[in-house]
Amino acid sequence: MNQWYDDEDEQDLPPSKSELKREMHALQELGGKIVKLSSGQYATIPLAGILKEAIDTARRIKSREGLRRQMQYIGKLLRETDIGPIEQAFIELENGRINAAKRFQALEQWRDELIAQGPNAIETVIAKHPQADRQHLRQLILQANREQKANKPPAAARKIFKYLRELDEG
Structure with missing residues (x-):
């Protein structure tokens, strides 16, 4: 050395x-x-x-x-x-965006599963969110299936997504 x-x-x-x-x-x-x-x-x-x-x-x-x-x-x-608090706030902001994107994707997947499985899949929503309106969700799923078969715009699918997001945030 x-x-x-x-x-x-x-x-x-x-x-x-x-x-x-x-x-x-x-x-x-x-x-x-x-x-x-x-x-x-x-x-x-x-x-x-x-x-x-x-x-x-x-x-x-x-x-x-x-x-x-x-x-x-x-x-x-x-x-x-001292940039410690600034970096921490920025990291939390970035993590919030990532978590929001993951939640969004999970809700989209859940909506697609509901539409694919039909009214029988409502029980999974009720199990996770007991306050959910079973009848409203059933009508939206049936309407989304009719729209898919008729090749119409997915208005009911959007409504299902919006309803699931409301349940998730509530």
Whole structure:
């Protein structure tokens, strides 16, 4: 082993210039994702002071070069800020989107199974949601089957999906 170099010395070294650049770009990317959020999603991110003002300004900028400079400024501000709560809120927001998509797909699959199996499948809905209106669901399933056979638009299938979503959210 080289007498001038130890593993312990490596820990004392400051981060390399490349490492600092990677961190800076990652923070700029986080800032860019925050800027692109919808108003409702943006409201869930805990921002304060100059950083919030800078992001609000970036959301209004139309010029590409102006936005690029503003994003660099946001990256600088993020380096000076504790980004733990911001990252946590952003992760929760992303997980919420993923969970909503999974729920949506599960409801679509459930609707398709109800239509394929007919009125006999209503018991699975009643078992999961006892407050469900058995008669209403039966009528929607029969109507969806008639629409399928007549090659009509799937209005009843949409109504079934809407009803299942209401039951799931309620």
